[in-house]
Amino acid sequence: xxxxxxxxxxxxxxxxxxxxxxxxxxxxxxxxxxxxxxxxxxxxxxxxxxxxxxxxxxxxxxxxxxxxxxxxxxxxxxxxxxxxxxxxxxxxxxxxxxxxxxxxxxxxxxxxxxxxxxxxxxxxxxxxxxxxxxxxxxxxxxxxxxxxxxxxxxxxxxxxxxxxxxxxxxxxxxxxxxxxxxxxxxxxxxxxxxxxxxxxxxxxxxxxxxxxxxxxxxxxxxxxxxxxxxxxxxxxxxxxxxxxxxxxxxxxxxxxxxxxxxxxxxxxxxxxxxxxxxxxxxxxxxxxxxxxxxxxxxxxxxxxxxxxxxxxxxxxxxx
Amino acid sequence: xxxxxxxxxxxxxxxxxxxxxxxxxxxxxxxxxxxxxxxxxxxxxxxxxxxxxxxxxxxxxxxxxxxxxxxxxxxxxxxxxxxxxxxxxxxxxxxxxxxxxxxxxxxxxxxxxxxxxxxxxxxxxxxxxxxxxxxxxxxxxxxxxxxxxxxxxxxxxxxxxxxxxxxxxxxxxxxxxxxxxxxxxxxxxxxxxxxxxxxxxxxxxxxxxxxxxxxxxxxxxxxxxxxxxxxxxxxxxxxxxxxxxxxxxxxxxxxxxxxxxxxxxxxxxxxxxxxxxxxxxxxxxxxxxxxxxxxxxxxxxxxxxxxxxxxxxxxxxxx
Ligand SMILES: [Ca+2]
Ligand SMILES: [Ca+2]
Numbered sequence: 001x002x003x004x005x006x007x008x009x010x011x012x013x014x015x016x017x018x019x020x021x022x023x024x025x026x027x028x029x030x031x032x033x034x035x036x037x038x039x040x041x042x043x044x045x046x047x048x049x050x051x052x053x054x055x056x057x058x059x060x061x062x063x064x065x066x067x068x069x070x071x072x073x074x075x076x077x078x079x080x081x082x083x084x085x086x087x088x089x090x091x092x093x094x095x096x097x098x099x100x101x102x103x104x105x106x107x108x109x110x111x112x113x114x115x116x117x118x119x120x121x122x123x124x125x126x127x128x129x130x131x132x133x134x135x136x137x138x139x140x141x142x143x144x145x146x147x148x149x150x151x152x153x154x155x156x157x158x159x160x161x162x163x164x165x166x167x168x169x170x171x172x173x174x175x176x177x178x179x180x181x182x183x184x185x186x187x188x189x190x191x192x193x194x195x196x197x198x199x200x201x202x203x204x205x206x207x208x209x210x211x212x213x214x215x216x217x218x219x220x221x222x223x224x225x226x227x228x229x230x231x232x233x234x235x236x237x238x239x240x241x242x243x244x245x246x247x248x249x250x251x252x253x254x255x256x257x258x259x260x261x262x263x264x265x266x267x268x269x270x271x272x273x274x275x276x277x278x279x280x281x282x283x284x285x286x287x288x289x290x291x292x293x294x295x296x297x298x299x300x301x302x303x304x305x306x307x308x309x310x311x312x313x314x315x316x317x318x319x
Numbered sequence: 320x321x322x323x324x325x326x327x328x329x330x331x332x333x334x335x336x337x338x339x340x341x342x343x344x345x346x347x348x349x350x351x352x353x354x355x356x357x358x359x360x361x362x363x364x365x366x367x368x369x370x371x372x373x374x375x376x377x378x379x380x381x382x383x384x385x386x387x388x389x390x391x392x393x394x395x396x397x398x399x400x401x402x403x404x405x406x407x408x409x410x411x412x413x414x415x416x417x418x419x420x421x422x423x424x425x426x427x428x429x430x431x432x433x434x435x436x437x438x439x440x441x442x443x444x445x446x447x448x449x450x451x452x453x454x455x456x457x458x459x460x461x462x463x464x465x466x467x468x469x470x471x472x473x474x475x476x477x478x479x480x481x482x483x484x485x486x487x488x489x490x491x492x493x494x495x496x497x498x499x500x501x502x503x504x505x506x507x508x509x510x511x512x513x514x515x516x517x518x519x520x521x522x523x524x525x526x527x528x529x530x531x532x533x534x535x536x537x538x539x540x541x542x543x544x545x546x547x548x549x550x551x552x553x554x555x556x557x558x559x560x561x562x563x564x565x566x567x568x569x570x571x572x573x574x575x576x577x578x579x580x581x582x583x584x585x586x587x588x589x590x591x592x593x594x595x596x597x598x599x600x601x602x603x604x605x606x607x608x609x610x611x612x613x614x615x616x617x618x619x620x621x622x623x624x625x626x627x628x629x630x631x632x633x634x635x636x637x638x
Contacts, residue, residue, distance in 0.1 A: 045508060122551055166510075179555045189364060190555030191485075191510075200551055202544035202570055210574045212551050219538065219552070225521035232441055232519055232531050233538070234553060236498045236509030251521055255529045 013159040015310070016152040022266075022308045025301045026156065029264040033240065034163050040262040042240055044164035049241035050231060050252060051157070053171035053178060053195075055286040056245045056268050057186060058149040059138065061277040063285060065145045066173050067109070069132055071098070073116035081115075090115070113174075114216040118198060121211040122176060129180040143313070149185055150268075151314045153243075157186055165241065168192045170230055172223035172248055176214065194230040196222045227252035243268065246286045250294060257298060265300040267291055272306040275313075332478040334629070335471040341585075341627045344620045345475065348583040352559065353482050359581040361559055363483035368560035369550060369571060370476070372490035372497060372514075374605040375564045375587050376505060377468040378457065380596040382604060384464045385492050386428070388451055390417070392435035400434075409434070432493075433535040437517060440530040441495060448499040462632070468504055469587075470633045472562075476505055484560065487511045489549055491542035491567055495533065513549040515541045546571035562587065565605040569613060576617060584619040586610055591625040594632075 017023040032040040033047065054060035074084070074093045084090035089108035092100035102108060117125070136145050157167050169178060169188055175195035182188045199215035222230040228251050231239065242249070242256035245268040257265040269288065270279050281289040295302050305312065336342040351359040352366065373379035393403070393412045403409035408427035411419035421427060436444070455464050476486050488497060488507055494514035501507045518534035541549040547570050550558065561568070561575035564587040576584040588607065589598050600608040614621050624631065 045502075175552070175555070183364075191553065193555065197552055200548045202547045202574070204570075204573060204577075209577045210547065210570070212547060228521045228529065228531060229519045233494070233516055234510065236494070236512065251523075251529070254523060255521070258523075258528045 013162065014152065014155045016155055018308055018310050020308060022301055022303050026159075026264070026266070029241070029262070030159065030163050033262050042262060046237065046240065047160075047163070047165040048168065048235060048237050048239040049160050049165045050168045050170045050194075050235075050239045050243075050256065051153070052244040052246070052249050052252070053169050053173055054245075055270065056150075056243055056249075057153050057157075057169070058145070059141075059276060060245075060286050061279070062140055064173065065136075065148075066177050067112075068136060068139075068145075069129065069177070070109075070112045070116045071101075072132060072136070073128070074112060077116065117174060117177075118214040118216040120214055122200065122214060123211065125176055125214055126180050129177055133181055143316075146181065146185060147316060148313060150309070151311045152309045153268075154186070154314065156243075157188070160241065161187070166192065168194060168231075168235060168239075170194045170222065170227050170252060172196055172221070172226075174198075175222075194222055194234045196220060196226075223248045225251045228255040231255065240264070242266070244291070245270065246288050247290045250291050253291070253294065253300060257300060265295075265298070266303060267295050267300060268303045269305060271304050272309075272312065274306075276305060278306075332481065333471065333474045335474055337627055337629050339627060341620055341622050345478075345583070345585070348560070348581070349478065349482050352581050361581060365556065365559065366479075366482070366484040367487065367554060367556050367558040368479050368484045369487045369489045369513075369554075369558045369562075369575065370472070371563040371565070371568050371571070372488050372492055373564075374589065375469075375562055375568075376472050376476075376488070377464070378460075378595060379564075379605050380598070381459055383492065384455075384467075385496050386431075387455060387458075387464075388448065388496070389431045389435045390420075391451060391455070392447070393431060396435065436493060436496075437533045437535040440532055441519065442530070444495055444533055445499050448496055452500055462635075465500065465504060466635060467632060469628070470630045471628045472587075473505070473633065475562075476507070479560065480506070485511065487513060487550075487554060487558075489513045489541065489546050489571060491515055491540070491545075493517070494541070513541055513553045515539060515545075542567045544570045547574040550574065559583070561585070563610070564589070565607050566609045569610050572610070572613065572619060576619060584614075584617070585622060586614050586619060587622045588624060590623050591628070591631065593625075595624060597625075 014023055033042040035041055051057055054064050071093055074090055078084055078094055084094060089101040089104050089112060137143060138145055138148055160167055167188055169182060171178060173195050175193055175197045178195050179190040179193045182193045197220040199217040199219050200212045201215055202212055204210050220226060220230055239256045241264045242253050243266040244253055253265045257263045270277055272278060333342055352361040354360055370376055373383050390412055393409055397403055397413055403413060408420040408423050408431060456462060457464055457467055479486055486507055488501060490497060492514050494512055494516045497514050498509040498512045501512045516539040518536040518538050519531045520534055521531055523529050539545060539549055558575045559581060560583045561572050562585040563572055572584045576582045589596055591597060
């Protein structure tokens with residue numbers, strides 16, 4: 001028995017998941033769709049798995065990582081924009097008054113994103129993100145953002161890929177932002193990252209060559225009903241496996257799991273105030289309300305972070 | 320010698336390409352970027368190859384395949400649109416007067432495309448295309464459109480993939496149209512097809528489930544400067560290998576081959592009036608004018624179809 005347990009422990013593909021209904025549901029689904037000749041077999045070409053990012057693959061509290069980036073960019077760019085000292089939401093950002101800055105809601109955030117995410121080439125933007133990301137930390141946990149991914153989700157991505165799945169990110173975050181770190185962080189190459197997308201303009205610049213200039217206009221808001229749209233535009237196939245954590249994932253989960261045929265839908269429920277954060281129906285970031293009801297009604301798997309995850313974040317130095 | 324020739328013939332990855340400068344340029348490039356430790360080595364993750372479709376992977380004369388589909392759909396849908404009997408460009412289409420129908424230029428074509436490519440679910444559209452495509456023939460050659468792909472380009476796609484390249488279609492054609500046959504025809508899965516894209520609307524329909532409704536509004540015109548834009552949006556990496564056939568590919572070729580580093584750009588020059596069609600600088604479909612000049616200036620490889628290709632189309636029954 002001891003030898004058998006050791007052998008199982010060695011080959012457990014999800015060591016950071018505690019045994020229980022959640023882990024069992026994942027493993028049974030993967031085994032069912034990969035069992036050749038079985039009633040739920042799905043060919044490798046159709047094993048499409050999609051993952052939300054913020055709150056699903058990494059932490060999103062106290063605010064989205066990309067918002068911290070945007071706010072730091074406002075400060076860095078302020079010398080070129082003297083008008084920002086009196087113009088909201090920039091004036092509040094520069095005074096360090098985040099509450100004031102975000103009082104303008106979606107419109108204020110959109111202005112901050114446009115001011116910090118357009119007007120440069122895609123290459124220059126990627127370099128700026130990479131430099132920022134190499135040192136930026138979560139202010140509450142004093143830990144690099146790159147170290148605030150979820151260890152159990154890393155194992156799940158690896159497990160799915162080892163079973164012939166293609167793994168995609170489908171996030172409300174910016175596509176050009178996430179692609180800077182998606183491969184290093186998650187083993188997900190740029191072509192498998194779907195996110196909110198700005199228009200681009202091609203220019204052949206003298207002495208520079210061909211470049212793409214990021215425009216302020218939006219091509220795709222990859223959130224809510226925009227997630228199935230992004231999936232169709234980029235992948236062109238319906239996923240059979242989807243994971244999210246908020247009501248912004250509801251339509252992606254419906255699109256994956258309501259049609260006939262084998263499918264798996266999971267929701268990360270943030271229940272761990274000690275190791276991470278605890279929030280759901282009343283949260284401003286990552287609100288999970290309709291999603292919890294839909295999960296109960298449709299039989300989706302809800303991960304109880306506190307009880308299902310043996311560890312939350314990777315050991316320091318890994319991701 | 321005979322034995323050596325036979326061995327080479329057996330292993331020649333491009334048997335439908337005649338020996339000469341064009342074939343040599345392709346093979347030497349692929350060998351250079353796949354030679355580990357060599358000065359031009361490119362890791363597999365960066366071996367991105369992009370191909371135009373119409374006129375590059377298959378024939379585009381006397382008109383784009385998708386236009387024949389759209390015209391046939393106008394005829395099929397006419398009973399539901401009595402107003403079309405007097406409304407241009409539909410009236411001319413229904414009278415079989417193609418010249419009259421296309422007299423309205425881009426605007427007329429856009430109206431025909433909108434009327435035949437929107438208002439249905441993506442699934443219904445795909446079924447309609449598949450049914451049409453299974454029997455539709457090129458009117459001049461009396462050959463199935465599915466049999467009008469270029470045998471040498473099939474071999475090139477296979478050769479690149481065998482050498483670790485990822486192959487993408489980057490076409491002005493409709494993304495949802497091409498994805499119906501791209502995998503069967505070219506071994507290119509839906510997620511690696513980039514094309515002109517319409518907006519989509521997610522709906523959760525009673526008794527049906529989640530669907531995406533094709534909208535008449537355009538999200539991306541994947542032609543000319545839109546091709547590098549589509550490449551960035553979908554792939555997020557610069558290609559190192561690109562093939563096109565018209566001025567609509569110019570910016571894609573510039574984007575691939577003007578930056579520093581190993582790269583290959585090819586143009587299919589239609590020079591074979593007997594086996595296919597001969598056209599370039601003055602053609603209405605597939606005009607190749609600036610592209611020929613750029614190829615000469617920048618050292619891109621121009622395929623002379625007549626002399627470089629041993630065969631043009633696959634043997635009947637294959638593709
Ligand atoms: Ca989320
Ligand atoms: Ca073309």
